[in-house]
Amino acid sequence: MNQPSGVLDGSAADPGPPLLHADGLNKSFGPVQVLHDVDFRVYPGQVTALIGDNGAGKSTLVKCIAGIHAIDAGVIRFDGAEAHIDDPKAATALGIKVVYQDLALCENLDIVQNMFLGRELTKRGVLDEHAMEQAARETLASLGVRTVKSVRQQVSSLSGGQRQTVAIAKAVLGNAQLVVLDEPTAALGVAQTEQVLDLVKRLAGNGVAVVLISHNMNDVLEVADRVSAMYLGRIAADLPNDDTMTRESLVQLITSGRAGDIGLTEGITE
Amino acid sequence: MSSTESGADVAPVVEPPVGGQALTDFALDEGPADLKGAMRASFDRIRGGELGSIPAVLAIIVLVAIFGLTRPDSFLSKLNFANFLEQASSIIVIAMAVTFVLLLGEIDLAAGYTAGVAGAVLATRLQADWPLIPAAGMSMLVALALGVFTGFMVAKVGIPSFVVTLANVLLFQGILLLLVREGGSVRIQSEAVNDLVGGALSPGLSWLVSAIGVGLFALSQVRRQRESHGAIPMSLVWLRVGFAVVLVGVITFVLNQNRAFANAPAPIKGMPIVIPVLAVMVVVLSFVLSRTAYGRHLYAVGGNAEAARRAGINVQRLRLSAFAVTGVIAGIGGWFLASRVNSVDANTGANDTLLLAVGAAVIGGTSLFGGRGRMVNAVLGGLVLALIPNGLGLVGKTTLLGYDIDFSSSGVKFIASGVALLAASSVDALSRKRTT
Numbered sequence: 271m272n273q274p275s276g277v278l279d280g281s282a283a284d285p286g287p288p289l290l291h292a293d294g295l296n297k298s299f300g301p302v303q304v305l306h307d308v309d310f311r312v313y314p315g316q317v318t319a320l321i322g323d324n325g326a327g328k329s330t331l332v333k334c335i336a337g338i339h340a341i342d343a344g345v346i347r348f349d350g351a352e353a354h355i356d357d358p359k360a361a362t363a364l365g366i367k368v369v370y371q372d373l374a375l376c377e378n379l380d381i382v383q384n385m386f387l388g389r390e391l392t393k394r395g396v397l398d399e400h401a402m403e404q405a406a407r408e409t410l411a412s413l414g415v416r417t418v419k420s421v422r423q424q425v426s427s428l429s430g431g432q433r434q435t436v437a438i439a440k441a442v443l444g445n446a447q448l449v450v451l452d453e454p455t456a457a458l459g460v461a462q463t464e465q466v467l468d469l470v471k472r473l474a475g476n477g478v479a480v481v482l483i484s485h486n487m488n489d490v491l492e493v494a495d496r497v498s499a500m501y502l503g504r505i506a507a508d509l510p511n512d513d514t515m516t517r518e519s520l521v522q523l524i525t526s527g528r529a530g531d532i533g534l535t536e537g538i539t540e
Numbered sequence: 541m542s543s544t545e546s547g548a549d550v551a552p553v554v555e556p557p558v559g560g561q562a563l564t565d566f567a568l569d570e571g572p573a574d575l576k577g578a579m580r581a582s583f584d585r586i587r588g589g590e591l592g593s594i595p596a597v598l599a600i601i602v603l604v605a606i607f608g609l610t611r612p613d614s615f616l617s618k619l620n621f622a623n624f625l626e627q628a629s630s631i632i633v634i635a636m637a638v639t640f641v642l643l644l645g646e647i648d649l650a651a652g653y654t655a656g657v658a659g660a661v662l663a664t665r666l667q668a669d670w671p672l673i674p675a676a677g678m679s680m681l682v683a684l685a686l687g688v689f690t691g692f693m694v695a696k697v698g699i700p701s702f703v704v705t706l707a708n709v710l711l712f713q714g715i716l717l718l719l720v721r722e723g724g725s726v727r728i729q730s731e732a733v734n735d736l737v738g739g740a741l742s743p744g745l746s747w748l749v750s751a752i753g754v755g756l757f758a759l760s761q762v763r764r765q766r767e768s769h770g771a772i773p774m775s776l777v778w779l780r781v782g783f784a785v786v787l788v789g790v791i792t793f794v795l796n797q798n799r800a801f802a803n804a805p806a807p808i809k810g811m812p813i814v815i816p817v818l819a820v821m822v823v824v825l826s827f828v829l830s831r832t833a834y835g836r837h838l839y840a841v842g843g844n845a846e847a848a849r850r851a852g853i854n855v856q857r858l859r860l861s862a863f864a865v866t867g868v869i870a871g872i873g874g875w876f877l878a879s880r881v882n883s884v885d886a887n888t889g890a891n892d893t894l895l896l897a898v899g900a901a902v903i904g905g906t907s908l909f910g911g912r913g914r915m916v917n918a919v920l921g922g923l924v925l926a927l928i929p930n931g932l933g934l935v936g937k938t939t940l941l942g943y944d945i946d947f948s949s950s951g952v953k954f955i956a957s958g959v960a961l962l963a964a965s966s967v968d969a970l971s972r973k974r975t976t
Contacts, residue, residue: 359852374850376843378911379836387840388851390833397831400767 287350289314289479290335290366290448295344297330304330306503308344312448317470317480319490319511322500323524328483331500332450336368337361349447365447371456373437377426381418382406384425385440409443410435414472417465431462435469448479455489467493487517501527506534593905595967596920599960600927607931614934618799622812626737628926629814630655630876634889634897635904635918636825637869640862642901643829643842645910646701648690648863649894650708651870656889657712658683658871659878660719662733663726672732680871686712687867691860701863717886725885728878736879739813743796746811750792753819757784814876818919825869826915838862842910873897892954899957900925903964924960929953 288311297305304327312318322328333339335346337355346353348364355361361368375384382399385406391398406421415435418428425433434454441449451470455463470493474480484490490497491511497520499506506527509515522529607615614620634651641648648654658679665675686708693704720726728734741749758781765772791811798807829835840848841855849855877893878884902908903924904917935947945952 372846374844374847376840376847376911378839378843383836383840384847387836387848388853390836392833395832397833397836 291347293345296342312479314479315477316495317474317493319482319494319497326500327503365445367441367446368450369437369441371452375425380424381421385443409439431465434466450481452483487520499523507532593920596904599924603927611934624930628922631896631900632919632922633873633876635900635922637866639901640865643838645842648866649705650712652889652894653712654686654870655874656716659874659884659888663728663884666730683867683871687864691863695856695859725883727883734882737814740810743810749816750788754784754788822915896925899961928956
């Protein structure tokens, strides 16, 4: 899965042009500046892990990309063109989907009903259940989901991993180009974590640009193609995931913004 | 892609599942295809806590058995059967009305008075010599306005529905009193209105209506079977249609017999008009709930409003519309109330009307917590709640364990209805615990 990259400093690995490039992003809430000149790139067909401690600015950055927060300064380029993502609808129209930690599923509805919620297929005003069922099954199959017994199961009867799967499938259904996953494995056991990570890989394999927010460095090392580490509102490093990357170096980047000779210069890190 | 693609049109052989892990993807979607599989699937759903209307059906069977055994001559009489269906009709309609807001996890405590006001508008307009259609239209418009008002207060202003509709109980009661003038009663002369509850179709027409009803049911079942692409076994369709033919046939036959007392001046026979009217309402409203995006969104908001909002559903507008729909249907319930006694007074839709309606919905299996419920639940629950006073009234005075108990007294009826409601909401709460 990992792209070959022989370069160690992380600047010259060439995964092609980024699908999304946030350049010089600044964002303040009142007097508090949360994002400082953030330069964030996401490549199609790759998993970009976004790591950082609580309060580093990960969520704010994602919310800027998803159109929930307006940016103060900077440019977001999507597919090469400058994009103005002013509201969530604009993000959805571009194919940017976010799966939040709470998953936002209706427990009293089944898998198909959840996946098509708010965009039901109809035939002459009547719900076209068969078409929705087929599409849901195809989407799940394309993600290699093998743990769901029936697409007509109610979500209340699903396990945590299965729910995560459904939430991701819901996001992917349609024209997803970039999917942001907010800590998809945080509440899962070992086997279910493995299932979800497989799904993340499969997602990128299908050509989708994936942003994985995670606090679990083992997950990051396992599935990420690139890692963007945030520290105090800045991108401390943007590196390909190669054999020089270790758990220790990632933890150092998160906790101090530096690891060896990569990361922020001393001046900025206070 | 996996094997699921080809499985749709050819009936596949399904290995019996050996625990959850052994199943591959969508294994259950390729079945059941035979009767045994379908029965197992519904049995699994029941075990999973989705009881649906089973408690209500059981309650109906038990109540009919008890009352039938204690008072076989009066309770099982043809007159009482027709009478009982008419007693149940207004509760059922108002229960269907409140189902819309119950699905959202909201409540409308004033639905009974909405019915009263709508009935009073109809009666007073008819008294003012308006033709039937404009009078009914006016009544419906007023009911809609009351519903929109409630919905606006809940959805836009943001007051909990419990509080808004508690205030509405006083508000609408006041409107009702002004319309019928305190202590007064407005008689209804219109035969069409009075026949809604109390009138009967001719025996020939009864058979025709029954045949059309069963025919449409059979047609919809076959259609659904075809659309399911093998998931519903054909044998199940025949079973259902056969059951419907027998049930409707027997009911129609019984209702077509003369049910008047021996010395009555004219025979009474034929199907009460309320039956086809209720059937049409159930079918139309069920269609809205289960086959349209609007209905789907009601369930979604009731299940997880935040998820629905993020899916792009306008939750505020949906809430408002649900209260509006409740208002209109409750208004139609008001016509039933008025038609039953051929007049409207300050007590129309008052007292226990609303409690019985909400009770009926819940007893039928609609959840007070939102997100779960169907129109059929209102019908079944309404039948249970009408059976209790009807049967108890006929049982009358009995000596039990040395005590003289008058089962026809209001006290006993209230207690019995209260116990039934508590039992039903316990089932609701417990099954909810089980599924989550």
